[in-house]
Amino acid sequence: MEILNSLREKTRILHEEIEKDNIAGKIMDHSISLDEYKLLLFQNYVAYKSSESEIARFLPDYSMDKTLRLEKDLKNLGVTDLDLELDFNCDTVAEAIGAAYVVEGSAMGGMLIGKEIRNCDTLKSVGDQYFFSGDRSSMAGWNQFLKYLRSRDFNSEEISAATKKAKQTFLLFKEAFNLELTNC
Template identity: 55%
Template structure:
């Protein structure tokens, strides 16, 4: 399953990595407003996807959207609960696995980005960040997800459904990364 998901999403993953504000964290050129926008864009995507996983993957955490909400709140952005700009649903466990692959896998990049946040001059005065925190703790969900995948076998149909939903999830993130504050 994991190989199928990687292969199916490799092109979208690479494209998305090059098209969002996180690159400005890595090169230390991001300003505070851009950082807030990046957190908001991520919040929109994560909260949309995480809401759909609970029904099909018991114990799936909503910690990423909660961490983003906390960081945004610390910067004065509140009333995020009503935000939902995207249509997205999972109809079965296989689709939920595909969506979870994207959000749990993002923790690896998020950990690297988190280490760079503290090196950005414009972000030095931020309170301690919970989403882009740069700690290994942020990949616990990924490790649990891998353990779950390895614990069972999947049919070709399940692999196909999961791969298609993973691609759809990457496209949802792409839409989120195009949202501007003026669109909201």
């Protein structure tokens, strides 16, 4: 599938750079503190809230479930000041597809992270998580997204616009991953 290959290839380096500097690595090596976990959830919440609302404007069947799950996890941990949103917009269906590629693709990493939470002594008290659940059902959005991509043909302009917006979406996540949480 030409659009998926373009999205994958042209965002790979940016994706790797952003992933390497993310607090989530501390879950993978089991060194994360509870405050760092709250920060990670908050940073993801801001990125997802900023991007999912824009995607939903152009993809009618799109679910903002990641934002809702993050909000639930944050509130369960006592983080309630969730008014922050970063400047991000989509102007076309192609751009929404590029943003959705990043957002939905993150489900794979989120599933792996969710499986490791149980192995972090400092996170034993958080209970079941809705966002980093480790549950395969978190992949449903990615699978639906792939099905949508397969149902359409994309011209070179759409592929280019989607790829450009995917890069901008990764940069949105990078911006969110630099935010601080002041009311842990």
